[in-house]
Structures are given as structure tokens and as C-alpha cells.
Amino acid sequence: MAGKSFFIDTTRCTACRGCQIACKNWNQNGASMTKNTGSHQNPPDLDAQTYKLVRFSESVDKNGKLAWYFFADQCRHCIEPPCKDAIEAYVEGAVIHDEKTGAVVYTDKTREANFDEVKDSCPYNIPRLSEDGRIVKCTMCFDRVSAGLLPACVKVCPTGAMNFGDREEIMAMANKRLEVVKAKFPNAQLLDADEIRTIYLVVDDPKAYHDFAIASAASGIGRKLAMRRMTKPASRALRAMLPG
């Protein structure tokens, strides 16, 4: 499989939130007047101005050892993006699924889609509705990537938690790192690596990091997506005809 991928090594993330801010800086997204809700995670969730959010979760293992997990949440850029089907059920051409990189990029035409259905279609709870009616999320900085630059969140990362590159190299990097980390953390795993282009390495139950760290059974790549695929043969056939 060609294209690009992210590798997010959560063992190296210090939650400095450089990525959260660099994303806003590149995308010229603003900020909300938030409140502290008893957590350092803020804004509390992804929103129309926050495509990248560092999630903070405390966890105690059965030996009583405390861990503080950081999960730099963002769009997974699915290999088969269910959101694209959900959007294009309403408006054709509203989503660019870039062949070269694999980036899933929403256009302004997403205004015409049904946001609730799009959100439900995403197994990772990523898409958000902006005030002007567009559906928005991480673009894989595909404008930067196309110009030979790294995505803003990757470039800014001090510790090597955020990585980006050709799919094969990233998979090799992820698997190699997994082997190393497993020596200390037997439960270490890569999350949904075959389905998506944003591959997380975690050392514990993914739910200890974030409810949507792995594809949620309630939506997404499961039954619902299969249904959609069946009901949307036209768009898939059309895509196959386009030049690459």
C-alpha cells in the first residue's frame, strides 16, 4: 500500500502540546474561552478549531503503579474512509481522498452533508461542524506535504513522538519500535495499523488512553460501514474511473 502515514509513539510524548498549537498555527484556527474542568486536557475535546488534541489520562495498574498517558488525537486518515461515503451520500466531490498521500481532505462542499451521519460514521469520533457549516478535521497538512514539508504537528514535535513518511517506512518504524517497547511493556500494541494512516503505539489497554483510541464498535468500520458501502456503489465506481 502506497501513500503516507503517521506514526505516533505515545511512549515518547511529553504532552508539551506543541502539536496542538502548531496545528492551529498552520491552519489559522482560533481558540475558545475555555474553563478548567479539573483536567489539564483543554479544550475538553476536538472542536471546529482544534483538529489535534492532546488527551491526558491517569491510569493505575494492578500493582498500583501510576501512569499518565498522553494521546495526541487526530484524524486517522482511514485507508477506506467511511466519512467520505457518509458525506458523498449527500454531495459528490466534497471529500478529496488524495491518491498519492492517502490524505482524506474535506472541502467546503461538506456544508451540504448531514453532519450527524458523518460524525456517526467515524469510528474515531473525529469530524466536527464549524460555525459556517463546513465539516472540518485534520487535513494531513496535505498542502505542506505536497510541497515536501512535514505536517506541522510532526515538524514541531521535540521527542520524536510524531513521525510521518511513506507508508512502508512508517510501518517498519512502528513495528521496530513496537518490538523494543514490548520488552518493557508486554501489552504494547499498534492500534488498527492495517486500516488507517495514523498509527498509534500504546503500552496499555487503548481505552486507558481514550475511548476512541481504537475503532469504536458503535460506529465506523464495523457493520455500519459495510452497509454504506453496499448502498453507495455509484460513488465507488466513479472514483475508480478518475485519473490518478
Added chain:
Amino acid sequence: MKLTRRDFLKISGAATAGLALSGMGFDLRPVHAFSMELRTKDAKESPTICCYCAVGCGIICHTSTQTGQVVYTEGDADHPINGGSLCAKGAAAYQIAQNDRRITKVLYRAPNASEWEEKSWDWTLKEIAKRVKKSRDASFTAKNEKGLVVNRCDGIVSVGSAALDNEECWTYQAMLRALGLVYIEHQARI
């Protein structure tokens, strides 16, 4: 209308490769992100060093050649310490450069007043100079109680600043010591 990749590139003006369109009727004023590349394309790059902690990370400011304004900031990839990376604060450098809450006029608060007034630099510096001279001359100690020459100004004090450049620090301390100040302090001790 069916767009080919070549058509798209021509229209968007992006010097890029690899974008293929998967839909029909693609809107060409479209994705917010498309305009971003243009933001730094012709900008002038100026290296600087982050203003917060003392790691001393390199930052590149991109300045629009049209407006003279900083349009984007990012880590300096050549810098050996940070190698292009930044933390949340460093990554937010842009919002220091472009921030409508910056104070842009000299402000003056008169004794017992409830509001600031805007003033000119000329008026302000002259007024401050008068007060400095008055306080210094009134509080100047030429000799201490033991009769030793001390030549110091006991009535004016200064704090600041690790936020100044080295050249400003040096110049500032020279001014303070020429005036005879001895209460000279800054962030290093707190």
C-alpha cells in the same frame, strides 16, 4: 466538469504534485488549507530565538514582503538544539507578533486617577526624566554616616529584566549605575 491533475495544479497555482481528485465538480475556492502554502511562499525568513525559557530554541519568522508583517512562525530546522521542534509556547510565537491586545500607545495614569490616558513619547520621556532627576537629586547620598564617599541614589529602585536583549541589559545597567542606583534587581533572584 472533470478535472485532471494538471488542470488542478494550473488553477490552484500550487507548485505541488500528487493531488488527485476523487470527486466531481470540485469547488476551486475551496479547502481552507489550500491558501496556506501561499502564506509563506514569498515571505522573508528571519531567524530568532524563543523568548520564554532558557533552552534557546531557534524560531523562523516568515514576514510578508507585501505587508511587512509576520505571517507565520515555526521552529528553525537548522538549529542544533531544537531542530525545528517547539513546545506549545514556542509554537504560539505568531500570536505575540499578531495580537490586537498589545499596548500600542504610551499610557499615563495621573495621581488618584481611575483611568489611563494616552500620551506621546516626547511628553512622557520628558516627564519621566524630570521625576528621575527630582528623585535622584533629593535622595542622593554623597557620603554615608561614616563619612565615606558612596555617591548613590537611595530614592529610585529598578527591577528588570531577563526579557531584555544582552545589549539592552548592558546599556540599562550603565544608565542605572551612572544615576547612582544600588537597588538593581531582576528575575534572576526570584
Added chain:
Amino acid sequence: MTNHWIDIANSDCILIMGSNAAENHPISFRWVTKAQLAGTPVIHVDPRFTRTSAKADIYAPIRSGTDIAFLGGMIKYIIDNNKYFKEYIANYTNGAFIVGDKFSFKDGLFSGYDAEKRKYDQSTWAFKMEANGMPAVDKTLEDPRCVFQLLKTHYARYDLDTVSSITGTPKDDLLKVYETYAATGVPDKAGTIMYAMGWTQHTVGVQNIRCMAIIQLLLGNMGAAGGGVNALRGESNVQGSTDHGLLFHILPGYLPTPAASLQTLAEYNKKYTPTSNDPLSANWWQNRPKYVASLLKSMYGDAATPENEFCYSWLPKVEDGKTYSWLDLFDSMYQKQFSGFLCWGQNPACSGANADKNRDAMANLDWMVVVNLFENETASFWKGPGVDPKQIKTEVFFLPCAAYMEKEGSITNSGRWGQWRYKAQEPPGEALPDGDIIIELFNEIRALYKEDKEATFPDPVLNLKWDYISNGKFDAHSVAKAINGYFTKDVTIQDKQYKKGDLVPSFALLQDDGSTSSGNWLYCQSYTADGNNMARREKDDPTGLGLYSKWSWCWPVNRRIIYNRASVDLKGNPWNPKKPVIQWVVEDGKGKWTGDVPDGGWPPLQNADGTANDKSKLPFIMKPAGVASIFGNGAKDGPFPEHYEPLECPVEKNPLSAQLTNPVAAVYGTARDIIKTCDPRFPFVGTTYRVTEHWQTGVLTRWLPWLLEAEPQLFVEMSEQLARMKGINNGDMAIVESPRGKLEAVAIVTKRLQPFTVLGQEVHLVGLPWHYGWTWPPDGGDSANLLTPAVGDPNTRIPETKAFMVNVSKKEV
């Protein structure tokens, strides 16, 4: 930092204690992580489990204010288990020196204590001197009066049980830290310490750092790659502003501020120029007269002549024995002793300990000048909470200044790198670069002194060299050159000719006769005939150690790791051959140092055949004896660090001695200076800190929407146990109160804080960031320094803001 940021990657063990590096110096973790991936253990010792702890291999909790107990236990462990580097101690430290008979230590007090004056007579801590004027030594380290043996005796009391009962650190955790760190005592390994305000802001701040320095010397970690004592400084140019003497006690280049008793330059030089009878001691400060003369030449130009002692009499003199520190300054301001206040790029209404005292103090001024980018609590103190502007007479001038990308100049990072910054845009509106404000302000002042023939002592004002303007603007290059220094006449030094007006190539060429100027001798070489060295951007790294010697420039003389002559054995071979900072290489019978710029070019102490080389010098060239101080008889509170409780503490006794708190800590006596120890109304330990997303009082970062969104409000972190006891739920508003002030804060109830068991009792600790203030944002809260006490370390007078006592309750709605 003795070393520098990239060098952390060379370490064999990284101890992070007294700092929260991942949060407050996040890019340091680029290098911490690199070391960790290569197998280096990372240890974090902290009262809270933070983002740093989350990445550490070992985390050990510690009650705030008990670091000397913790580290003293490590000294005992190192000695008891023979983990120390004996050859290094014997040759490169004063461990072998014999201490004089007058020295003693009894039940928490060192010899020479005067209870009435709260002061020690340090002369009782002197070394025993031989007839040749050199200290008596026993290089076997066995003499019972040698420093090493006294050290062993001193810390014999710091056993695991006692230490654990003081610090609240479980014994297993203590042992794990001790074993892991002490493993760097072998010659070819080096451990590093990353500390910050968590160590300095205590009434035992200096001794916290001394204690770690002793450990680094016992283990032979000073001078080596991956070693050193590394202060993670908190402001981008706090190193530079310190170097340039914006402090009461030093002029630029660490030259002591002259005191009244030193009426002439000759007297000053006599007092501050150390001598050594040891031919092997470089005793670098013997050059001090050259640096003072050059500084005065740079300030007063042609007016400064040998005949008038370079205008030494124009320098203001402090009273002997009087301190003019931050705490003293605001104490005196509170007591109405000043009329004018210049507040440049600072926010003392939030940043100073016992901040409400500072806020009150400002009302006692006639006028103040505030220079900053955004509105802040200091500039607007007259309309702060509970203040009626009509009652405040103080005039305030707010001068808007340029941001860092709106001007040109250099700043110096923690690793001593002077780095040049360029201008990227004009300041907004009428804001001006600070340099222009300083120049223009002094021009106006000087004009008044020119006009007034009766003006008080106008000479220094009228004669200050002030020609730093090009095209009507402050010229940073012109000042940078003046700081570096010029030859003021044609001279020939060692057969080389220099012309009047040439930049001095290195501080080794500075003179005491007025033939050179230099605004700061330490920066001599920063801007030379080769150009602006601070602007260099070449990335060669021939040693592979990440020295990057052609990137920017660092003081002194571009030496990237100071005390590096201690990284080699007596023959000049690196203790760690895999990471040689410097190395003595002999080619064609001629020896030279390779690698980093050595601490002086003298040959090694021994020739290849093991005979002594009398042309050599000892490695710690800034110390008169040439060796590093395990026994530190210059500190005001004792030559060995001793555990004392914070002035506000949760315990009534100190199991190590009868002395509960530092007997010479700095205390103040106004009505605002209330200290409560073991007061049931304030039962919990409080501490303050920072988060990644804000900086200092938030004076900049609170105004940046992206950062404010991430950390919008004052919070107080507390354990689940304490929250349960107080009926506080996560996210509730809580009230935190100290004897000095009261705050409302959002409760973060977390497993990351745990109660400590101290002397058998459960002790709770809560913590708050000091980033907030009432001006912005609405509901953001106010400064945590409203709670902290204005008490200080006896050496530095830094306030004890890291350990004090508070109460916590739920805010009833």
C-alpha cells in the same frame, strides 16, 4: 549550566530533581529522550507526579523542602558503598584538605554561630595552612580532619530510615535512586542533574545545589560530557541579564559591587583579587583588576584614566554588609523609602513572594515606570482587587515595548550560548524596542543635567559613554562591540600589534592600564574582527558530542563544557575514552589539547612517564586553590549542607538536630510578613510551579488565545485523600489560604499527588501555578504568590516559594 542542552544526550544517568523539565523546558526532552532511547535511566524526584515523572524510568515522591535530607542520604550511600571516584576527589577537589581546629558541627549548628546576629563567623571554617601558605592535605583521604572524612561523619546521620521519615519518600524509592545514580561513580560514566527553581526557591536554596555539587564531585561527574551541574534557567535571557550585572551585588562579569569601605580602586582590587601560593593554581580571578579597568573604560570612555582610577569613585557604593535584594527592595518600598520605581519587563505584583505586600508597596511611591507588551497587574495595581484608585497617589507611566521579533540583538541561553536574533517586523503602533526607550530616556535625563548648573553630582550622568545610535536608532551591534571591548590605544602584546579601535580578540588580552575597554570581560571574543560570533550558523560537530562550536558563541571563550580539564586524568587522557571532551595529544614531540576549548591551554598535571609537569595548572581555574569545593567555606550557612525545615513547615522537630530551620535565613518584619509553623489553621504544605503552556506570571502567555485555551484558569492540585477529607470534588472551586493571602482555584483532584508519611504522620501537599493574575482572563484567578512568604536564602535572598503552609476548603456556592 556547566554543560549545555545537547550534552544531556551524552549522559549515563539523568537525575531531574528540583525541576519539571518536560513541562518547563520541554525541548530539553529532545535530548533526555535521545539518551533514554540509548539506555540511559531517567530519574524524577518531585512532590508531584508530573509530565516529567510520566516519562521517567524511576519516579520518587519527595515532600517539598527536604532535598538536602534526600541528597545527604545519597552522599552517605555513595561513601558507605564505596561508589566514589577516589582519584578524582583526591586530585581535583578539596576533599583531601585538612580543616582547621576551630571548625566543628554540633546538633545542627556549625562553629562560629552568633545567635543574636543570626550570623556565622566563617573564619572558624578555614583550612589548616602549611608554612608555605598552602592548605595541608592528605591525599589518602584518611586524616580524620580532612574534608572527605568530615563529610563522611557529617552525613553518617542521614540513614535511610531517618531520611525517609523526613522526606516522606519510601525507602525502596530512595534506594533505587541512590543505586542508579551512584553507578556513575566509575571513571567512564557521567550522570547529570537538571534542576531549577524547585531547588533554588528555599531558605536552603544554595545548599540544595551545593549538596548536589558535592555528589557530582564524589562521583567525578564535573567537567565530563553528560555530567555537570545544570541549572535550567527559566527566562530566555536570565543568563545574560545576570552576566551583565542587573543585580545589586554584581557589576557586569561577576565583579562584586563596590562597598563604602572600598574607597579606592586599589582597595577594591586588593579585596577582590585572590592570591594563591600554589604554583599549580591558575587562580583566574587574579586578573580581576584588568576586567574592572576595562569595564570602567567602556562606561566612561576617555574620562576614565589611570590617574582618576578610571572614575571608580563615580560608581555607587553599597553599605558594607547591607543587602539590596528583591526582598529588601520591596520591604523598603513597603516602608515608604523610595519615590521612584523603574519596572522593566517584570510583573512583581504577581511574580514576587508575598505579592500583596508588593502591591501595597507600590502605593507608597510617587511615580513608577512600567515597560511591557500587555496590560499587567503591576502597571494597573491602582485598580486591582480591593483597591480604590482615588486613594492611590502613585503616577504610572506605561511604556509599550517591542516583542522579540521586532528588534535585533543577542540573548544567552542556559548553556551560555549567546545567540543573535533578527528583526522580522516593526513593533505595532507606537511601541518601541527597549533599547530605544533606554537611550531616549537617558538623553532626556542628561539634557536636564546639562541645563542645571546646580544639579547634584552630574559627572557620571554627563560623562557616561552613550554613543550607541545609528540612523537615529539604538544599534545593538554597536553595544555588542562595546561589550566585547576595544583597544583604546595602539599596543603590542606578545609581538602582535593591535591598533586603537580594534576589537579585543579574547579576554586574555584585556589590560588593567586603560589600554583596553570591555563592557563584560566574559563576553570578550563574542564580537571580534572575525565578525559577530553570536550570529554564527555553522553546524560542524567534529567530536560527535554535539558541541556545535561554530554555532553561535558561548562564554567563556567559546568553551562549551566548563571545568573540562577535570574530564581527563592527570596525564590528559579522558576518563571516558568514548566521549572525550578534551584530550592531550602528542605529535612530533609537541603536545596539544584537542576537542572543546580547554580550561586553559597548560599541559596536563603529569607527563607521559608519570612525573609532575610544573607548567600545568589544576582544573578548577576560577577557584584560588585550583580545585573544586566539597567543603564550601564561602557559604553563609555552613560549609556542608545540612537539612533544615522550610521556615513554614508541617513538623515541630527535625530528627537530625535540634535546629528546626536555617538559623541564618533572611526574614523581614513588617505587618505583612506573617509566618506560621505548625499552626493548625494551615495544616497542608503548599508549593508553586509552572505549566508548559504559560510562562512566569502569564504576562505574555495569558494574552495568547491558543495558550489560554489550553490552561485557562488557576487550579490547585490535590490528592484524592485530601479532597475526600475536605469534601472537594474534581472541578469544584476551592479556596486556598495562607497566613498571607487567599485564592480561589479550580480543584484538580488527582492520583498524581499522594500524601506523605512524615515522622509517622500523614502530610498532605497541594500545588498551584503562579501564572495567573486579575487583569486577564476574566475568572482566571489571581497570583499564587499572594500565598507565598517573603523569606529568603541567606546567601542569595531568593524567596522560599516552593514550601509554605496553607489551608484548603471547598468554596460554598
